[in-house]
Amino acid sequence: PISSPISSSKTEDRILQMLREDPKLSTQQLGDALGISKRAVLKQIEKLKEQGRLSRIGSAKGGHWEVLN
Numbered sequence: 172p173i174s175s176p177i178s179s180s181k182t183e184d185r186i187l188q189m190l191r192e193d194p195k196l197s198t199q200q201l202g203d204a205l206g207i208s209k210r211a212v213l214k215q216i217e218k219l220k221e222q223g224r225l226s227r228i229g230s231a232k233g234g235h236w237e238v239l240n
Contacts, residue, residue, distance in 0.1 A: 182207065183215055187224065187238050194235040 186201055198212045205212070219225035226237045 179215065179218075182211075183219055183224075186212065186215055186219065190225070190236040191238050194237065196236070 182205060185205060189196060189201060189204065198209050198216065202209045202212045216225060220227075224239055226239055228234050228237050
């Protein structure tokens with residue numbers, strides 16, 4: 172799996188769409204589905220959280236993602 176800065180906005184949109192459909196997805200599951208590393212997913216999620224587009228509710232293991240508009 173590789174990370175490409177060129178397609179990062181498209182990756183962000185795909186992450187948000189997947190989390191809308193299943194808020195309990197793990198970063199590993201997202202990475203596997205997108206063909207990128209878990210680390211790349213974490214970087215995208217941090218960016219989305221900074222932009223106010225994504226929030227984590229609850230703990231890392233028992234919580235879920237909330238996609239914000």
